[in-house]
Each structure stands twice: as C-alpha cells, then as structure tokens.
Amino acid sequence: MTALSRTPRAFAAVDTWVFDLDNTLYPHHVNLWQQVDARIRDFVANHLQVSPEEAFRIQKDYYRRYGTTMRGMMTEHGVVADDFLAYVHEIDHSPLQPNPEMGAAIARLPGRKLILTNGSRDHAASVLARLGIGHHFEAVFDIIAADLEPKPAEATYARFLKLHGVDPARAAMFEDLARNLVVPHRLGMTTVLVTPDGTTEVVREDWELEGRDAAHVDHVTDNLTGFLTRLAEDLRPA
Template identity: 40%
Template sequence: MNPALSHVRNWIFDLDNTLYPVSANLFAMIDMRIGQYVQNLLNLDPEAAHKVQKGYFHAHGTTLAGLMAEHGTDPHHYLADVHDVDMSVLEVNEALVEALAKLPGRKLVFTNGDAPYASKVLDKLGLGATFEAIHDVHATQYRPKPDPQAYQGLCEAYDLDPHASLFVEDMARNLAPAKAIGMTTVWIDNGSEQAPDMDRSFIDYTVTDLGAWLHSILETSE
C-alpha cells in the first residue's frame, strides 16, 4: 500500500456516479424521475418543479429530505418510484472490481439512496459480494449526507475509527463532514452535479478514474 495510506483500515464508497461513471447516465435517469415525482406531487409545471427539486437538494442534502420536511413525503414510496430505471446501462469495470478486491481491510457503501437499489446496482457492476454493508438513507434516519449525524451514525453502526477510514465521493460537499471527523477524503472529479460552494480545502485526493487510482496506490505492495 502507498505509505501515505497505510493507516487506512476502512474503505467507504459512495454509490451513484462514484462506483460507476457519470457517462452511464443512470443517475441522470433518476434525476429525471425525481423531477417528474415533484411535478406530480405538487402539481407543478416542469420548470417550477425543477426549481423545487434543486432547491431542496441544495438546502437539505437530497430532494427527498426536502420533500419529507416540507410535505411529509413517504420515503419508501418516493425511493421505489425514482429508482425504477433501466440498469442495463451499467457495465462491469474489471479494473475497478480487481482493485477493490485487493484493498486490505473493510469495505462499505455509504449512500443517500436505499439498500435495495444499491444492491441491484452493485450486482450489475460485478460488485455484489465486494462490500461488507450498505449504509443507506434509511439507516441515517433520513438525515442524508452531508448531515454530520449521518457520518457519526455510520461510524457507530460499524465501529469505525474515522482516523483509520477513507471516504470516496463524487459530490465534493459530502466530503467536508468526513474530513471534519478525521477521515481521509477522495473526490471523484467526473463532471457530476456539484453544490454552489466551491470550497475544496477538505479534499485530500482528487481523482478522475477510481479504478486506476486504486491500482496506483496498490502498486507499491505488488
């Protein structure tokens, strides 16, 4: 292992646009379904619904969190609806599968989605047996990333020492709370939608290809 990362015992990964590329457009399809859900729920035209959708996303961490807070939306109904997408767009990335298999220590998924959806995605990516657990939005008690309580809950649920943990995310703002509690942070800079805040001071590593980066940090031990 790269000496700079020899302290890492827990490898934590976001799911969407992190373990698969933005170019797969899977989350783009989910984003469209979220917009349609907001239109139907609030009886809005597409433009107005888009403003509500993104406003809740930026203010609450997810559109779902905003809908729950402002309209009492049932999270199970919402998640089943917006995750009803065609997953045939996903492909196995052999380099990533191989690199993840070689990582020493524990491996977990930390997602603002739900576990049933995440499991389907991981299976399509050839990663169904790779991770110890999926810590999803239900497990966070609907306090999604970047709420600091979500990270604290993750560490408590799996007895993780944050100082021995590394977190990989495509949404830069979601790395700030991880860094604040001592995690090593990795930003996947792949063109996915970002929050307006351009602060990147809490990012330890910026990478564009997760599989290639993981192989590069493992090469020193091979």
Template identity: 40%
Template sequence: MRPELAHIDAWLFDLDNTLYPESAKLFAQIDRRIGAYVARTLKLDPLEAHRVQKDWFISHGTTLAGLMAEHGVDPHDYLADVHDIEMDVLEENAPLAAAIAKLPGRKLVFTNGDAPYAQKVLGRLGLAESFEAIHDVHASNYVPKPHPHAYRSVCEAWNIDPTKAAFVEDMARNLAPAKAIGMTTIWVDNGSEQAPDADRSYIDYITHDICHWLEATLEEQ
C-alpha cells in the same frame, strides 16, 4: 499501500457517479424521475418542479429530505419510484472489483440511496461481493449526507474509527463533514453535478477515475 494511507482500515464508497462513471448517465434517469415526482406530488409545472428539486438538493442534502421535511412524503414510496429505472447502461467492471478486493481493511457502501437500489447497481457492476455492508438513507434515519449525523451514523453502526477511514465520493461537499471527523477524503471529479461550493480544502486526493486511482495507489506498495 502508500505510507500515508497505511493507517486506513475502513474504506467507505459512495455509490452513484462514484463506482460507475457519470458518463453512464444512470443518475440522470433518477434525476428526471425525481423532477417528475416533485411535479406530480406538489402539482407544479416541470420548470418550477425542477427549481424546487434543486433548491432542496442544496438546502436539505437531497430532494427526499426536503419532501419529508416540508410535505411528509413517505420515503419508501419516493425511493421505489425514483429508482424504477433501466440499468442496461452499466457494465461489469472487473478491474474495479479486483482493485477493491486488494484494499486492506473493511469496505462499505455509504449512500443517500437505499439498499435495494444499491444492490442492483452493484450486481450490474460485478461488485455484489465487494462490500461488507451498505449503509443507506434508511440506516441514517433519513438524514442524508452532507449532514454530520449521517457520518456519525455509519461510524457508530459499523464500529468505524473515522481517523482510520477513507471516504470516496463524487460530491465534493459531501467530503467536508468526513474530513471534519478525521477521515481521509478522495474526490471522484468526473463531471457530476456539484452544489455551489468553491472550497476544496477538505479534499486529500482528487481523481477522475476511482479504479485507476486505486490501481496506482496499490502499486505503490
């Protein structure tokens, strides 16, 4: 491992649009189902539902957090509904599995989704055995990234020293709280939707493809 990363003993990976490319458009299916869920639950037309959905994404971190805070929605019902999608757009990624396996230290998934959905995605990608654990939105007590509580939650649950951890994520704003507690931050800038935030000073590394970045990093031993 390159010298500046030699201290890392825990690798945290976001799931959607991070472990698979945004171009697969898997999360686009979820995004449409979220809009439909908001429209149905709040009895809104599709245009207004989309506006509310994106407002909550920005202000609450996720649409689910907004629905729970303002309408008392059951998170289990919501997550089961929005994750009811086809996954045939995902393919096994053996090179990524090999690169993750070579990383020194522990490997975990840290997601605003839930574990059952994450397990299905990992299975499609050939990564079912790549991670020690999945820390999902239930484990974070429904407080999602980028709220600081979510990062404290994953560190406390799995005994992670954030100053010896790296976090890989496609949402740039979700890296800011990680950097604030000492994590090394890697942004997968692959075209996924971003919240309005021009500041990127909290990002240590930028890549368009996490597999290529890991392979290049591991070659620099």
C-alpha cells in the same frame, strides 16, 4: 493521484475503505443518475401538481438546502420516504457495465470495504450487481439506515461510524461531491474526490463540480479504477 499545494493525508494507516455509490463507483458520464433525476422531477410535479419547470426548480432547491430532494419533500410536504424511493429508483440500470478491474483493485485493498449512500439499499444492490463488485463489500449503509437524514449531515456520518465500528482516523472516504467530504475530513478520514474525466459530457449542477481544491479534499481522481489499482500496488507489503 493529483498533487495539491498542501500535504494530503496518506493511506498507510487505512484499514476501512468507504465508498459513495452513484457517480463514484461508476463513471459520471454514464449519467445513470440523470434517470433518477427525471423521476424525482416527475414525482415532485405529480405530488405538488405543478409544471415540470416548477418541479425542477423545487427539486434542485430542496436538493441543495436539504441534502436530498426527498428530505425536502418530507419536511415541506409530508411525503412518505418509501413512496418516494420506490418511484425514483425505477430506472434502467443496463447502461452500467461490469468492471472486474475495479473489483480486483478493491479486493486488493487491505481491510474492510463499506458503502455509504444517500440512495436506497435496493438501488445499491442493482448498481453493484451490474458492476459485478457487490461481493467485495461488507455492508451498505443507505438512507434508511441514516434515519432518512442524508449526507452531508454530521449525524449521518456519526450513525455510520457507530453502527459499523469504524475508526475515522483509520478510514478513507471516496465521494463525487466535495461537500460530502467536509465532515469525514474533520473527523479524521482521508478523503478522495471522484470527478468526471472531462472527455464526455456529464449532466451535473455547477456547484456539484466545485470543491476539488478545498482543504477538506486530500486527493482527486477522474479515474477511480486506475487510482485504486495504483493505490493497492503502493500498499502491497514489501
């Protein structure tokens, strides 16, 4: 756990553990999302009949402004969400390897475990199956459950909390994007930013790696499995 210059929120009262999916439950350097990223660029290029370079520019512009490229394509060009999701998630999940150590640490955390992702339920199911940890989670709240409004929109967190009866003051949120922790922290959740471990090259925008020192980030880790293992040990009843 990374020590910050202020007092971070603790985990003693947490009974609900909320995890992002991509680049959070598996290491950034797997670059699985790079495959999705390429599929998104191709979808934009084909739909708008523009060059790959222009498609990439549009893709990243919409991603930053709307939270997801899909939301931008829906808003600006009337794209059907199901068509977009089906196309961009046709990827090879084989780079993901089973992670029984993470599964054991998640299982030892006291209380409920949920996933909150901007991806689709089918994509989440494929990722969790490859990691071998899906049975530890009570539910997956995906972009469809979010009424197609992605994180970091406040309404999405409100829908999630209401649907699953989560008290944010008793919940922790694990994310790889600091901006997606702003609202959870404001609502009272303990927040954890999962960063690349720095030993392997990752494909990310510069702004995606910012925010580790922000006031809304309580803890930072570049090794989620190790973090959860130590956390579960700390929370074990005496």
